Amino acid sequence: xxxxxNMEKSICNVIWVDDDIDNICPExxxxxxxxxxxxxxxxxxxxxxxxxxxxxxxxNCKDRVDAIITDANFNDVSRAVxxxxxxxxxxxMLGIIEAYNERRDIPFYLYSGKGAYFNFQNGExxxxxxxxxxxxxxxxxxxFKRIREDVEHINSPSFxxxxxxxxxxxAAALIEGNGECLMxxxxxxxxxxxxxxxxxxxxxxxxxxxxxxxxxTLRIIPPIIELxxxxxxxxxxxxxxxxxxxxxxxxxxxxxxxxxxxxxITQDGSHKKGDLKLGVDKxxxxxxxxxxxxxxxxxxxxLCLWYQKVSEYSCDEGRxxxxxxxDYCFEYTGVVKKIDGKLVCGECLLQDKEVEYTEGDEVGxxxxxxxxxxxxx
Numbered sequence: 001x002x003x004x005x006n007m008e009k010s011i012c013n014v015i016w017v018d019d020d021i022d023n024i025c026p027e028x029x030x031x032x033x034x035x036x037x038x039x040x041x042x043x044x045x046x047x048x049x050x051x052x053x054x055x056x057x058x059x060n061c062k063d064r065v066d067a068i069i070t071d072a073n074f075n076d077v078s079r080a081v082x083x084x085x086x087x088x089x090x091x092x093m094l095g096i097i098e099a100y101n102e103r104r105d106i107p108f109y110l111y112s113g114k115g116a117y118f119n120f121q122n123g124e125x126x127x128x129x130x131x132x133x134x135x136x137x138x139x140x141x142x143x144f145k146r147i148r149e150d151v152e153h154i155n156s157p158s159f160x161x162x163x164x165x166x167x168x169x170x171a172a173a174l175i176e177g178n179g180e181c182l183m184x185x186x187x188x189x190x191x192x193x194x195x196x197x198x199x200x201x202x203x204x205x206x207x208x209x210x211x212x213x214x215x216x217t218l219r220i221i222p223p224i225i226e227l228x229x230x231x232x233x234x235x236x237x238x239x240x241x242x243x244x245x246x247x248x249x250x251x252x253x254x255x256x257x258x259x260x261x262x263x264x265i266t267q268d269g270s271h272k273k274g275d276l277k278l279g280v281d282k283x284x285x286x287x288x289x290x291x292x293x294x295x296x297x298x299x300x301x302x303l304c305l306w307y308q309k310v311s312e313y314s315c316d317e318g319r320x321x322x323x324x325x326x327d328y329c330f331e332y333t334g335v336v337k338k339i340d341g342k343l344v345c346g347e348c349l350l351q352d353k354e355v356e357y358t359e360g361d362e363v364g365x366x367x368x369x370x371x372x373x374x375x376x377x
Contacts, residue, residue, distance in 0.1 A: 012151045013064055015057050017020070017048040017093070018071035018111075019082050036141050040148040044318040051081035065106060066151045069143070072120075074111035097127060105154045105163070109133045111143055149237050157190045158183075168301040171308035175210050179305065182207060185297055188290060200293055201280065204300050205266035208259070211307045214304060217356070218312050221250060222322050228267075231259050234321075241328045241366075248321040250310070253300055262299045265292065330364035 018024060036056035037044070045061060055297070058065070069094055076088035076256055093108070100106050104372070110128040114136050117125065128134040133150075135143040162169060165186060165231055173179030181203050205227075212230050215221045222242040224230050235243035244250065268278040282348040284292060334345045338359045343350045348365050350357045357363070 010155075011043050012066045012148060013043055013045045013061070014067045014069055014147065015046040015048060015054065015061075016044050016069045017054045017074065017089070018069075018073075019049050019074040019079065019089075020047060021047045036144050040144045042144055042147060044109065049093045050074060051076040053079060054093065056091075059144055062100070062106075066155075067147050068106060068108045069111050069147075070108060072116035084115075087116075089120065091124070094124060105129070105159075107133060107150045107154065109143055109147060111134065111135050111137060111140070113137050129247060153251055157187055161186045165287070165301065168304055170303075171304040172207065174304075174308055174311065175214055178207050178210055180302065182300065182353045185300070188293065191290075200290075201296065202267045204293075204296055205263075207300050208266070208303055211303055214311070215307065218311060218313075220313065220321075227263055231256070235260060236262075241325055242322055243325050245319050245321050245323050250321050251306060255299075255306060258299045258302065262303075267294055312362065329366075331367050334365075335361065336361040336363060340354060 036042075044058040045065065048057050049256070054068075054070075057198075070090065070093055072090050073082050073084065073086060075086060075090040076092050077083045081090040082089070097108050097200045108127065110125065110133060117134075125134060132146065135146075161183065165182075169179055169182060172182040185200070185204055209227060212221065216223050221230060222233065222239070224233060224239060233239035233242060234251045235253075243330065265279065265280055280292070284290075332346050332348065336343055336345050336350065336357050336359055343359065345363050345365060348362070348367075
């Protein structure tokens with residue numbers, strides 16, 4: 001389903017640093033320059049002749065500046081026109097670009113004469129070259145267009161989300177499909193389309209399902225089929241034939257309890273009809289906000305981070321945290337054999353998709369008396 005968010009072209013605020021800035025664009029009134037600034041909706045909110053003036057400007061308006069244009073040849077302290085080989089201002093500028101971008105992204109653009117570039121041979125201009133932000137004087141049309149493109153990208157929901165939730169998205173991507181699913185869910189924050197709540201809650205529940213499917217494969221948790229049963233085991237350490245090993249914890253208690261809430265809300269929110277005891281769909285429609293969905297989303301991200309950590313354990317290390325209960329009795333034990341290309345143990349055909357059997361494995365079997373298991377049919 002296509003998401004929608006407001007992406008109107010807004011004003012892009014720029015600080016321009018050049019010792020000759022007053023001659024380059026006196027009050028920015030020259031027709032060509034003024035027209036291109038207007039076309040790209042770029043506003044020069046400050047002019048600096050030196051590095052010191054630049055820092056003063058940034059101190060006053062760093063929260064509203066979107067981009068920095070800088071010359072290569074300008075003074076660090078004096079606002080007088082610099083000598084041809086005076087790059088003190090730019091060198092100091094290069095030293096703080098990273099610092100300014102720790103809290104938010106402010107792109108810097110080098111706009112200078114070709115001759116100035118020959119004075120740099122030790123990687124000083126790498127930032128501008130790598131990002132495609134070096135322009136010769138006179139190419140302001142190309143530069144303004146690039147500034148507009150970069151600023152719109154930096155302010156786009158997808159860029160902000162990928163930057164803010166980089167760790168969570170990386171953790172989700174460990175399982176195929178989860179990274180894209182989480183990214184789509186995070187973009188719902190910018191959506192006003194809340195007619196189909198199942199389209200939001202159901203994919204988030206599937207993230208949890210895939211996490212615990214992988215956990216069973218890695219033997220981090222016992223081979224319990226239903227999600228709610230897994231949640232009970234993680235919360236109470238007991239379930240039918242399994243228990244936590246003494247002194248062990250698979251999932252931190254706060255997250256285990258959050259999982260319980262997560263499953264209740266997503267189970268209810270994934271449907272519109274039936275026995276919906278919580279009425280999530282009606283609640284979301286009535287309130288017309290996504291705060292409930294946000295709580296679920298943050299729990300899903302915590303689950304992704306938890307999986308990233310526990311998936312690094314070896315099978316043996318993970319398996320030691322849970323065990324079969326002492327009174328558990330197998331109905332048959334034996335060694336896995338391959339007959340006609342199929343793995344069998346005694347008279348039992350081994351077809352549990354959540355377990356990787358190998359010929360020669362010693363296994364215990366307890367026959368399932370009831371309807372066919374979902375994973376086995």
